[in-house]
Amino acid sequence: MIKKLEFSAMHFEADAKLKAYATKKIGKLDRFMPRSARISAHADIKLKEEKAKNKKQCHCEVILKLPGEVITVHEATINMYAAIDIVEAKLRNQIKIYKDKHAPAKLHRRVLARFKRGE
Numbered sequence: 001m002i003k004k005l006e007f008s009a010m011h012f013e014a015d016a017k018l019k020a021y022a023t024k025k026i027g028k029l030d031r032f033m034p035r036s037a038r039i040s041a042h043a044d045i046k047l048k049e050e051k052a053k054n055k056k057q058c059h060c061e062v063i064l065k066l067p068g069e070v071i072t073v074h075e076a077t078i079n080m081y082a083a084i085d086i087v088e089a090k091l092r093n094q095i096k097i098y099k100d101k102h103a104p105a106k107l108h109r110r111v112l113a114r115f116k117r118g119e
Helices: 016-032 080-102 105-117
Strands: 004-010 042-052 055-066 069-077
Touching: 004 016, 016 042, 016 055, 016 080, 042 080, 055 080, 069 080
Parallel strands: 004 042
Antiparallel strands: 042 055, 055 069
16 A cells, blocks of 8 residues: 555545545555555545536546656546546556566566576
């Protein structure tokens, strides 16, 4: 679980269920991070609701601060829970890219060597 989570809601009052849902979804993303980045990971969850004419738009933005990089993901849908789900999926993909970029090369060499030997 990501230890440092900041939660903010704009233009509406977020209930406890929504906060718990967002914390659960975003907080569990640490399993995709490299172990060295888990300690200093910091996430800001920003939820915003807009009403224009007869439409309701829910925006969810997550800013994840990792060592050496800041990952920002934004999504807007009709439902706040759906926006959180989509942001979580996008963030998971971005964390995997971050992990590939910052992972030590020694691990990859060991794994590839095993496949080449046929073990």
